[in-house]
Amino acid sequence: MDPEPGEFLSLLSPDDAAALRAAGRPKRWDRGDSVMGEGDRGGWALVLMEGRVKVSSHTSSGTEVVLAVRGPGALLGEMSAIDGSPRSATVTALEPIAGVVIGDFPAFLQAHGRIAVLLMQLVTAKLRDSDRKRIEYGAFDTTGRVATRLIEMAERYGEKTNGGLRVALPLSQDELAGWTGASREAVSKALRTLRDRGLIETGRRRVVIHDLEGLRKRAR
Template sequence: MGLLGNDLAFARALTAHEHENVMALGNRKLYAADTHLLSEGDRSGHVMIILQGWVTVSVATDRGATRLILGLRGPGELIGEMAALDNHPRSATVRALGPAAAQVIPGDAFRRFLAQHPRVSGLVIRQLTFRLRSADQERSALASLTVLQRLAVRLTELSRAEPAGPYTPSAPRPAPLPAGTVVHLAQDELAATVGATREAVAKALRLLRDQRIVRTGTRQVEILDPELLALLADGHQE
């Protein structure tokens, strides 16, 4: 399973010259928490590079108001590239988890840039391939793992995510975080990341609390025993 983007975010894979040029194509825009940066079905064609904060990528399901979170994107990551490249409607909704900032680049300008910079075009292809493989893994996990197993994998993954600080091209990727790491998602949001009901996730969290692996609060899960949680997750990813 994989909810986060590649180990090396798109903008961090650029050279200094490429980075300067691609950022010059657009403008910085700020977004309040819960704001939609992109909307599923929309015909817009611009792309965005996340500068600060985290956003969720989600799609509607057959259950009406229920949404399935496909990914979490953070500083340095490129979003919206599919609609920019194939001129089809947006395939997912991107929503800010908290205050966020992004560089907004017109689709035409981005396509011209890729045509003139084959190496950068290759980075976009690599990203699309990575996300396709990740989606395949997600479908496999939904079919084969229990809610508890999927939740252990997800919490382990999120606890290792880099902090949502401002994006800088040279910022190093941090090491896995220690006990006390807090995942800032509500139970319904966690449920959406593992393709389960809120009730099922609440039951799984209760089991983890009983074993003193996590502690829950309002819109947050504190990881008390990351090693045990990782063992539970790793034991079901073979």
């Protein structure tokens, strides 16, 4: 499966990608498996080759907050692998996934300086994305945040159909709520609002976006 644009693997040259695969070992997980746990320690990192995962954390009250959905090409666990700190989030397989585990990630980076520079660029992009999401939470209502997440999924995973863009969502409504920083009831109401406006159609773990531009306007 080709890496998603902007993900770590898509930034590497063919030679760098081959060196990464040679330095690691392949591993698979089933849907629902925990790939990494919040608070765990480990010097290894994972490059996702197939499938999608959710990156999440839990508040002190036990509420799950979904931080991101990552797909093929994503680099996971790199920060903890580099500085030795406990992992800051849990990574869970949303569907069967396959990846390459880099057992000693710091040593790999020391031996491949160009890849280390690309990693710094990637970390910077993640920080910018985190800042953007914090602004969204303060400036957008729940419907706007839900619309923004649906647009993100459509741009990354949307498949053209006669009715628009079909997105197979690996997330439940509870997980979508955790990704938008809202309650399940508020997300359900937001989806109903978007349906009533004719912007989307929903089904079990899928959404068809009939009017992407209209959804972008609502997100703003």
